[in-house]
Amino acid sequence: MARGWWLVKSDPSAYSWDDLERDGSAVWDGVRNALACRHLAAMKKGDLVLIYHSQEGKEVVGVARVTKEARPDPKAGDERLVVVDLAAVKRLARPVSLAEIKSEPALKGMALVRQARLSVMPVTQPELERILALGKTKL
DNA sequence: GCCAACGTTGGC
DNA sequence: GCCAACGTTGGC
Numbered sequence: 001m002a003r004g005w006w007l008v009k010s011d012p013s014a015y016s017w018d019d020l021e022r023d024g025s026a027v028w029d030g031v032r033n034a035l036a037c038r039h040l041a042a043m044k045k046g047d048l049v050l051i052y053h054s055q056e057g058k059e060v061v062g063v064a065r066v067t068k069e070a071r072p073d074p075k076a077g078d079e080r081l082v083v084v085d086l087a088a089v090k091r092l093a094r095p096v097s098l099a100e101i102k103s104e105p106a107l108k109g110m111a112l113v114r115q116a117r118l119s120v121m122p123v124t125q126p127e128l129e130r131i132l133a134l135g136k137t138k139l
Numbered sequence: 140g141c142c143a144a145c146g147t148t149g150g151c
Numbered sequence: 152g153c154c155a156a157c158g159t160t161g162g163c
Binding site: 009011032033054055058098116117118119 | 159162
Binding site for chain 2: 033115
């Protein structure tokens with residue numbers, strides 16, 4: 001069961017929820033920011049991960065699960081750059097937009113709102129559950 | 140397309 | 152070790 005809850009961003013023109021759903025699971029790579037990498041490294045198998053579309057959409061679109069924990073990116077010669085595997089769990093019945101998150105008192109403290117450029121961040125279980133509720137989705 | 144925020148790099 | 156210059160992200 002999930003003991004950690006996260007949100008990751010992806011620019012859908014590069015890799016979208018549809019792509020993840022089609023592929024079933026994906027190696028989540030390309031994270032360069034040091035803090036974001038530390039968050040990736042802290043993910044545990046079974047943790048739930050909200051997938052957010054940056055640039056186009058600006059909304060949470062689905063939920064994934066960590067299926068393989070962090071290891072060094074085989075394609076990057078840098079030990080600090082890590083990857084995890086994420087598997088699609090469920091598309092939100094209704095995407096939850098950034099504007100909506102900002103307007104929710106319970107959610108506007110999220111790193112998504114406060115640190116716009118961070119691409120991997122922890123969320124609390126209540127925050128994740130609130131987003132699922134707004135997205136009319138039960139796991 | 141612009142630009143604010145912020146991380147990184149490199150000269151001193 | 153400071154900080155200016157530069158690069159990148161991502162919302163608007």
